[in-house]
Amino acid sequence: MRGPTTVEPVPGRTDELIINMGPQHPATHGVLKVVIGVEGERITRAVPHIGFLHRNHEKIEEARTYPQIITYTDRMDYVSGLQNELPFILAVEDLLGVEVPQRAKLIRTIFFELFRIASHLVWLGTGMLDLGAITPFLYTFRDREMILEITEKTAGARMLPNYFTFGGVRRDVHPDFFKDVAHFLDFFETRLPDYYALVLDSPVFQARAVGVGVLSRERAIARGASGPVLRASGVAYDVRKAEPYDAYPDLEFQVPTRTEGDVFARFWVRFKEMEESVKIIRQALEKVPKTGPYKGKVPPRVKPKPGARYRAVEISRGHLGTYVVSDGSERPLRVKHRSPSFANLQLIPDLFVGARFADAIAILSSLDPVFGEVDR
Amino acid sequence: MSLFAEVWEAVKAVGAGLGAVNKRISEPAVTEFYPYKKPEIPPVSVQFLALIQNEDGTDRCVACLQCERVCPSQVITIERKRNPEGKGFVLERFDLDFANCMHCANCVEACPVSAIVTVGAFEHAVYDINLLKADKAMLDHIGHEARVWYSPKFGVELRTPEGKIQKAPPEMQPGGLAELLKAEGGEAS
Amino acid sequence: MSRMPLPADRLVQPKLVGYDPTRPRPWLERLAYTLFFAALWAMVILAYGAVPALFRRFGWLSTTAGFLAYAVVEAVLAFLLAAVVALILIVVLRKYLGKVQERVGPMHYGPAGVFQTVFDALKLLGKEDFAPKRVDWLIFRIAPAIVFVSAFLLMVALPVAGGWVMADLNVGLLYIVAVSTLGAYGVVLGGLSQGNKWGLLGGFRAGAQLVSYEVPLALALLAVGVYAGSLRLSDIVEHQYGVWHVVPLFLSFVVYLVASIAELKATPFDLPEAESELVAGYNTEYSGMSFAFFFLAEFVELFLLPGFMVVLFFGGWHGPLFGLAPGSFAAGVLQSLYFLIKVAVWVWIFLWIRATLPRFRDDQLMDLAWKGLLPLALVGLLVAAFLRMFLEVL
Numbered sequence: 001m002r003g004p005t006t007v008e009p010v011p012g013r014t015d016e017l018i019i020n021m022g023p024q025h026p027a028t029h030g031v032l033k034v035v036i037g038v039e040g041e042r043i044t045r046a047v048p049h050i051g052f053l054h055r056n057h058e059k060i061e062e063a064r065t066y067p068q069i070i071t072y073t074d075r076m077d078y079v080s081g082l083q084n085e086l087p088f089i090l091a092v093e094d095l096l097g098v099e100v101p102q103r104a105k106l107i108r109t110i111f112f113e114l115f116r117i118a119s120h121l122v123w124l125g126t127g128m129l130d131l132g133a134i135t136p137f138l139y140t141f142r143d144r145e146m147i148l149e150i151t152e153k154t155a156g157a158r159m160l161p162n163y164f165t166f167g168g169v170r171r172d173v174h175p176d177f178f179k180d181v182a183h184f185l186d187f188f189e190t191r192l193p194d195y196y197a198l199v200l201d202s203p204v205f206q207a208r209a210v211g212v213g214v215l216s217r218e219r220a221i222a223r224g225a226s227g228p229v230l231r232a233s234g235v236a237y238d239v240r241k242a243e244p245y246d247a248y249p250d251l252e253f254q255v256p257t258r259t260e261g262d263v264f265a266r267f268w269v270r271f272k273e274m275e276e277s278v279k280i281i282r283q284a285l286e287k288v289p290k291t292g293p294y295k296g297k298v299p300p301r302v303k304p305k306p307g308a309r310y311r312a313v314e315i316s317r318g319h320l321g322t323y324v325v326s327d328g329s330e331r332p333l334r335v336k337h338r339s340p341s342f343a344n345l346q347l348i349p350d351l352f353v354g355a356r357f358a359d360a361i362a363i364l365s366s367l368d369p370v371f372g373e374v375d376r
Numbered sequence: 377m378s379l380f381a382e383v384w385e386a387v388k389a390v391g392a393g394l395g396a397v398n399k400r401i402s403e404p405a406v407t408e409f410y411p412y413k414k415p416e417i418p419p420v421s422v423q424f425l426a427l428i429q430n431e432d433g434t435d436r437c438v439a440c441l442q443c444e445r446v447c448p449s450q451v452i453t454i455e456r457k458r459n460p461e462g463k464g465f466v467l468e469r470f471d472l473d474f475a476n477c478m479h480c481a482n483c484v485e486a487c488p489v490s491a492i493v494t495v496g497a498f499e500h501a502v503y504d505i506n507l508l509k510a511d512k513a514m515l516d517h518i519g520h521e522a523r524v525w526y527s528p529k530f531g532v533e534l535r536t537p538e539g540k541i542q543k544a545p546p547e548m549q550p551g552g553l554a555e556l557l558k559a560e561g562g563e564a565s
Numbered sequence: 566m567s568r569m570p571l572p573a574d575r576l577v578q579p580k581l582v583g584y585d586p587t588r589p590r591p592w593l594e595r596l597a598y599t600l601f602f603a604a605l606w607a608m609v610i611l612a613y614g615a616v617p618a619l620f621r622r623f624g625w626l627s628t629t630a631g632f633l634a635y636a637v638v639e640a641v642l643a644f645l646l647a648a649v650v651a652l653i654l655i656v657v658l659r660k661y662l663g664k665v666q667e668r669v670g671p672m673h674y675g676p677a678g679v680f681q682t683v684f685d686a687l688k689l690l691g692k693e694d695f696a697p698k699r700v701d702w703l704i705f706r707i708a709p710a711i712v713f714v715s716a717f718l719l720m721v722a723l724p725v726a727g728g729w730v731m732a733d734l735n736v737g738l739l740y741i742v743a744v745s746t747l748g749a750y751g752v753v754l755g756g757l758s759q760g761n762k763w764g765l766l767g768g769f770r771a772g773a774q775l776v777s778y779e780v781p782l783a784l785a786l787l788a789v790g791v792y793a794g795s796l797r798l799s800d801i802v803e804h805q806y807g808v809w810h811v812v813p814l815f816l817s818f819v820v821y822l823v824a825s826i827a828e829l830k831a832t833p834f835d836l837p838e839a840e841s842e843l844v845a846g847y848n849t850e851y852s853g854m855s856f857a858f859f860f861l862a863e864f865v866e867l868f869l870l871p872g873f874m875v876v877l878f879f880g881g882w883h884g885p886l887f888g889l890a891p892g893s894f895a896a897g898v899l900q901s902l903y904f905l906i907k908v909a910v911w912v913w914i915f916l917w918i919r920a921t922l923p924r925f926r927d928d929q930l931m932d933l934a935w936k937g938l939l940p941l942a943l944v945g946l947l948v949a950a951f952l953r954m955f956l957e958v959l
Contacts, residue, residue, distance in 0.1 A: 172553075175546065178553075
């Protein structure tokens, strides 16, 4: 339906150019379409259009049994695939009343944080590509490749492993796993100074990012933003602290927060989050027993008691929540996902209007949307 | 004066970036020459699925329909009949449509006899999508070609050059760490 | 139903074309790139040294017919040189970016991919040169030619060794300014004529950027002219026998460096074609050879702007001659090598900057040109004038 969301040219106004940015545009991170009006280089109007990647996740999931659904949750935010499985699994575990062994929790946490680093590396590379620097893209993807190889060795796939399950993880880790992760962390810490030199400390980047796309604290809360976008606007909200899950209560970490709310702050917060993730994984590696159970006792047929449960986790992009309603059968009555990128994307009209065209690209990459999760 | 200091800081920062780029010039390239050099895929990796036959050529599969039931995209089709000689069932047909497969390995998890397994082969690509529909002969063939495979019940298994099926050493097994640590401890004591 | 082919049947080993990158032979790769450089050197000797010397030796230049023949031969040679330069620089850029990005870059065609651009050019030649329906056809077709011709005309004035120049103009500096400005027309017209909004925005940006940076660039050149006391490029080079101009005219050099990167439309000033913002900017709708002309021109300029930088600030062809008489052919050969090495160093620095920095925004670009570089260029001009005055007094 062509409703009030489309941008129509104003009759008699000749200085405004209406451009369809996307869905085939190099900087829209997939299939976002933004219809923008520009006056020279300044954006006067912006209307985002989503839904090009809609795959009907929630309806399909009503027709699948609980273990089958885990496979589908992976496909939402494909950049940080493994993280998406967790809220659904936590909700069903609550409904089932399954006890998860501590070792399984720690393994899950290690993977969860590894995927946070992987996702932020993708964001950093593509974000810098949007800002015109090609080299960081190849560096970050090379580092991410190491995480994906570790994941493949243990979990059986690189991006969509389907590895977490009710009561723990699907199989025990590969014998090299702890060694590989420790090696990756050492390696990654030697690479971080380069990223600082190429990105955060670079004067050209600072010129592009400081004071651009400022999002006030009130606006961020009102629009339901979450994750690094919210934390860059001065709200220290992190699900890992607010409603701790898995092994997070036992681990010590900071929630990096900045008050400026501009593109630079969002980049900074994600940089610091990668450093925090390294610390979290190091702690978890110290705590995790080398051997032991990796899965709790789960009935062979997963049939939760009738009831409903909402659980949320802090994925790389923010607050991902899953609401599961069970009627006691093998299939859920309803599954609803609350995805962070979708909420963050609502900020586009707020942030784009008044910005320059090149700023719009920087703002979009600082929001870091993934369209598998926006459209679901 | 602060202007000069600012400019100097900016020049230094650009220099740091240039240095970060330049020091990579001596590092070896990470490019993989894929079609010419094939990578090693770990056996747990979900690429091809295969049916494994015992050393005497009989099917491991007991036609229990577990894999067909757990498959989220319903790509497995099994037809079976009563075993005329004894109890249980025999397979008549086992079709697997790789074109629609989600590579979740739920079937491998569900199999009670480790008949359907993940193998390290990964080159699926064909020009006609209909050619991705595998039948039992095909799946058996992939199983025969496989040197190493994984299933949760038996872990990673190897096929020796003589055709014997063996359990792989603990260095390759998920959860093989327990055995390795025990062996280390045994040597130490 | 046709059956799924067995894996053994479809494990078709792709056929290797030419060089086998899985078994690298570093000596062969180095030799190939050295030969490439030698080919460039030979082309330079031929175009700038041998042919003019031949014409002068037989006194053909004094007749009208001889002069016309000289012009035609030199034009062909300059075109070939431009093509060779672009072919080499494109593959060097790709190889260099590959090196610093921890990958291998082109690798199949020739040792370490030396012939990659040759095959790329053949591919572009074979492609349809498509013009969309709504383009302004004449301007759309002329624009790439303008861009290429402006880059190619600059070759005429480049002095590569003592007395080695196609046309030793007494207004060489003015010629550089005039002809390099011509290229901006091509880019702007190409952007505006194609009836595409991305191209339009790219054309706007190119117009603003190229015209703005022409001003500090011209002022930096003027400073050199004032200091050397001549607009003739070979005089300017001769003037640097005591000390290279980069020392007294450091400010002008900085201005020239920044402005020439902007003229090249290279990162961090690649706004007109910013691929992540404007899809492809001013050359969005170009394909086939029209696109190739834009591309070639960019890389010819990547040779010429460092080339003029070396001529103006780094003593041109200066270097130890080992007892060869200045002005002799052998001395010219050696001097052109010095010149090419200096240019190669600067091209490397340009590529290095290109690999490192992100892109500026359009308003920052304008700020840098008008608030940063223009005052700096004026101060540089002032410095040059004062130094000249002192030299005259002394």
